[in-house]
Amino acid sequence: MTQTLSQKFARVVLYAFLLIVFCGPFWGILATAFNSATVQPGKLLLWPEEFTLRHFSYAWHEAKAYVYLFNSLLVALIGTALQTLVSAMAAYALARKRFRGMAVVSLAILSTMMLPEEVIAIPLYLTLQAKIPVLDVSLYNTYFALILPVVGWAFSVFLLTEFMKAVPQDLEDAARVDGASELQIFRHVILPLVKPALGTAAIFGFLMIWDQYLLPLIAVDKRELYTIPVVLRSMRVDEIMQSNIFIAVTVIATVPSVLVYLALQRQFNSGLTAGAVKG
Amino acid sequence: MKYCKLGLAIATAGALLATPVIASETVSVWMRYGENERPVLDKLVAEFNSQTGHEVDLFLANTDFETRLARAAAGGNLPDIIVNDATAIGQLLEMGVVREIDRASFVGGDEIFDVAWDSTLGPDGKHYGVPTSAQAFAVFVRKDWREALGLEKPQTWEELFELARAFTEDDPDGNGEADTYGYVMPVSATRGYATWFLSDLIWQAGGAFVSDDGGTFHATLNTAEVATGVEFGRSFICAGYAQPAAITATTGDTTPVFASGQAGIYRSGPYHIAPLYGEPGKDLVEVILPPAGPAGRDSLGEGEAAFITVTSEIPEIAQSFIEFLVSEKGQRLGMAEGMDSSPIVRLSVNKSVDTLAVRQDEGWATFAEQFGEAGHYFPRVPNWKPIRQMTADGFNRILADCDSDIGAELAAMDGIVNAELDRQGVLSK
């Protein structure tokens, strides 16, 4: 596509503007994390005045960021995988099938998204404390307590349902005529066609689980099981610890999210190119 | 004969072995502290263990403490002991989770300051907790700035205002830029900070939040004295001598303001001595008594207290741990004597502990002096917390608008506070 010089210039300006608006502040935060002295509130550094790694060192060693990072990673990776799978299966039923009770199930699942989580904090706590029959153990203070409750996420179901609905019926019918089973249709016909949505749901699911604050707060009270958001909040109100350390922990906490996003986004981008080629 | 002695020896040995050893119990304790205080607490627990043989299972949380407690209460998982702000007693009593403490039979009870014991009184005149730490608020000042501008330590409100003005307008750090401010003020409505901060000024002006009519209370915010105090606080913000964004600032925001050298006057507690000596630096910081207003230099006195829960199955052993905490040995350990750790005891509640001898610092001496002579606790209504929040909302409204009608707003606050006092069942008729 040929563009006039002024069009090109406009594009460059637009890109620069977007980068500054969306990425600029984070550069400043990064500079603060590497800065030795506490930065004056309101001041956004472009470059550390006195470069140091000690905030990161403190965050990693003394503040034990690596423990919480590990917990967050474990919970978010496993949780996302389970969540995307469970949501895809549910979306398949809601998008491609007609059955009695469909509207009720839909609305029930959707309405869970509208509920502020704090309301069910106490009941959920009691549920996690309760002993499971037969096994006679409770989920409390286990990784299960951190993972299982987030496997069900209405947004994921909702997103995948919308996109699965758009798959043309003929493709499915053709496969059925060929004698494919439900599971095969699900795996080989529908899923590949909603790859962008799957990638999107996975990214958002990971971020949601990564950011969870209330659930880890009520699910565990052993420090070794804490996830990053819980620790971050504790550091935010800590008036004795230097604030740069808090920033350093946040930077450490952001790295995995960014990496996961980069990884999933490549797959999601390939979905975009697939669409272009297909046309 | 030999066999008799042997037999006796065996029998005695058998009797001794058969005597049940007193079982070592584990006391579960929840404390509203964070990891900064962990080294001191570990030492305390170890010392208690070596003295009594009992274990302590410690849980620390410096956020969401009350909501965690509520969940634990709902689930029947309360600990034996809770260590929290003394002002939490109201909420704990409303929840019904704390046990009465018999002051007379409390070992070492008479060594604790009376004013500290007062902070754990319930509305029925009985004690429901034991004070473990105390503090009063004073003022940190940038000594280098003050001396660079040739000013004396402020001792009155007028001098304080002048100091704040000078810090804002006269370039105290000499860098040629107008980037410094005077008085750091956390007056957000969140968690009642506005009230927590303005209380000093209100009392220094001779005002009071409520009047104690002997067991019942009524709100006394709409008075000239309270208005004077609030107006004085507002004057800093409206003149530009407070830090920007004060109206939404909490203490998490204000400490970096002082530490980074953006402002030069900070009202805070002794727990900030160590970090502020670190940054901006020990030679740059001094602690002064709060400058006096029309009615004196009262400032907020607060403390921590230990409570025993009604669900505890080992209340006597739990009490023995608390007795250890307030004993001279426990208090000195709690003050992090000889250790580089955040203390859990700021000023000792135990009369026999010489705070100055333990701390050996002028700054601490100033705080001790302020507590002893002009520490002023919050009113002892059944539950202070909701009133703190409501008044903070009101103060925040006044401070947000330089032209607001203080009298009208205070009158409205009186109404709201009286409604709450009524709900708590202590409104004077």
Add this chain to the structure above:
Amino acid sequence: MQSKPRQWQWAVPWLFLAPALIVFTWFKFVPIAKGMVMSLHNMKFFGPDEWVGLAHYERAISDSALHAAVGNTLLYVIVSTVVGGVLAFCVALALQDQARHVRIIRTAIFIPAVTSVAILSEIWRIVFYPAANGVANSFIALFYIPAQSWMADPDQALYVVILLQIWKSIPYNMVIFLAGLAGINRELYDAADVDGANVWRKLWHVTLPGLIPAFSVVIMLSFIRGFRVFTEIYTTTGGGPAGRTEVIMTVIFKTGFERLDYGYAAAVSFLLVAFTVLLTVLHITIKNRISRF
């Protein structure tokens, strides 16, 4: 490969739904039911809860602090949805090119979406610092606009917080729009070209209709998130100054959860849910009408 015998066909959707239903029931529906029960009681921490029936709901309806908060919340939701949605759509259009440098920019601007709200609030406080040398004030100084108080100003605070929501949601929504744009059949564009359509007509007749699911998702999400907003406001303005940024959730937090008045908090929350459910049903109905047409 045989498909299931006819008589078991009815079970198929339920089997696919099963894992989701188990998780939802165990960790959401049951606690929600318990929460509803809680909203009809005064929670007592010892002994049985005290039944109060609809007292909490009545109190919620007459609570004036709540009314003001509802107004703020509505404004928050509507502005952030409309402005955020439109801007995200424009950004998606501008960045849907497959060129390598565009992909990099797309990836880069997603940073606000992967960052915790804690840091985003810090950033907002820094950028909108009320002093003359604050980032935002320095920027508007270029246009000779005097320094503003932003979140310290009772009249401006809510809009600044709404701007945070918009800023944060643009990359998020952009991704959804991009996924939607990818799904539009290129042949439709080719056919439009053959018909001699210009850019705007292609937009109106091909792009927008193809993006209906994407718009639907974006609007729904924005509404649902908007009504539930809490952390962004609590960590920046705390509901101030002077209560001008109080939203439903901050009020619930202050008068309910912080006061351990869980019954009341639950009641207000369920009123919020009911309202949002109503809106959702409305939205779905409207959407279906538009699709059909």
